[in-house]
Amino acid sequence: MNTLTFDIRPAHKRDSRAVAEVHEKSWENAYAGIIPHKSLSNMIYRRGVEWWDRTITGSNAVLVADVGGKVAGYATIGRNRTMQLTQKGEIYELYVQPEYQGLGFGGQLFAAARSRVANFGLKGTVVWALEENINALGFYRAMGGIDIAEGTESFENRVLKKVAFVWN
Numbered sequence: 001m002n003t004l005t006f007d008i009r010p011a012h013k014r015d016s017r018a019v020a021e022v023h024e025k026s027w028e029n030a031y032a033g034i035i036p037h038k039s040l041s042n043m044i045y046r047r048g049v050e051w052w053d054r055t056i057t058g059s060n061a062v063l064v065a066d067v068g069g070k071v072a073g074y075a076t077i078g079r080n081r082t083m084q085l086t087q088k089g090e091i092y093e094l095y096v097q098p099e100y101q102g103l104g105f106g107g108q109l110f111a112a113a114r115s116r117v118a119n120f121g122l123k124g125t126v127v128w129a130l131e132e133n134i135n136a137l138g139f140y141r142a143m144g145g146i147d148i149a150e151g152t153e154s155f156e157n158r159v160l161k162k163v164a165f166v167w168n
Contacts, residue, residue, distance in 0.1 A: 004068045006105070008112040011062040011074065016052040018071035019064065023047050026073075026095035034132045039155040063116060065096065065109045072100040075113040080126050085149060087124030087166050089117030094127070101135075110143055114167065124168045131161040140165040 011019060024044050031040050055076075056062050065073035073096035080090040091113045096106045117125050127145065129136040130153070141147075145165030153160050 005066070006068075006108075007066045008063055008109055009066060010060055011056045011064045013053055013057055015064055015071055016049050016056055019052045019056070019062070019074050020047065020049045022071055022074055022095060022097050023052075025097055029098045030095070030133055030136065031130070034130060034160065036156045036158055060116070060120075063109065063112055065100075065105050067100060067105065072097050072105055073109050075109050077113050077117050077120075079122060080124075082126065082149070082151075082164065085126050085164060085166065087122075087126045087168065089114075089120065089122030089125045091117070091125060091127045106139060107143065110139075124166065127165045128162050129165065131163055137163065143167075 024047075027040065027044055035043075061077050063075045063077070064071045073094070075094040076092040078090060078092060080087050082090075091110070094106065094110055094113060096109065100106075114125050127140055128151070129140060131137070131150075137147075143165075145167060147163045148166050149164040151162045151164070153162055
């Protein structure tokens with residue numbers, strides 16, 4: 001019998017390549033057919049290994065889900081960027097490789113990200129998700145999020161609605 005280890009921990013610079021791979025695969029899976037192809041490709045390309053090296057270095061704001069020594073997901077957190085919302089913390093991104101979705105790793109990563117936001121002294125958490133990303137909407141609702149606000153994002157000539165979920 002093999003035992004698979006699972007840990008959520010702060011990202012290290014050595015994780016940059018793996019996080020970039022999770023980013024690429026999970027974004028392609030989540031946004032293909034939603035975000036126009038050119039925009040999506042450009043966003044993924046800009047977030048390569050070097051970008052993650054810079055983001056992870058010296059930061060306590062990137063967490064990884066480590067499954068058996070492999071980075072299966074990541075979350076980025078910090079201060080809420082939307083002044084109209086009273087929640088002080090924000091989970092900017094939370095993504096899990098497609099092959100690890102539906103196994104509970106995302107929920108545990110989400111709980112750890114919320115805990116880290118609270119440990120930073122930031123009361124309440126907000127997460128934004130594109131309205132057409134049905135899986136994300138279902139996930140955040142299952143995590144107890146209340147959809148409280150709407151906004152938009154523009155990609156090429158396409159305007160997409162986004163939804164803010166909050167936890168107090």
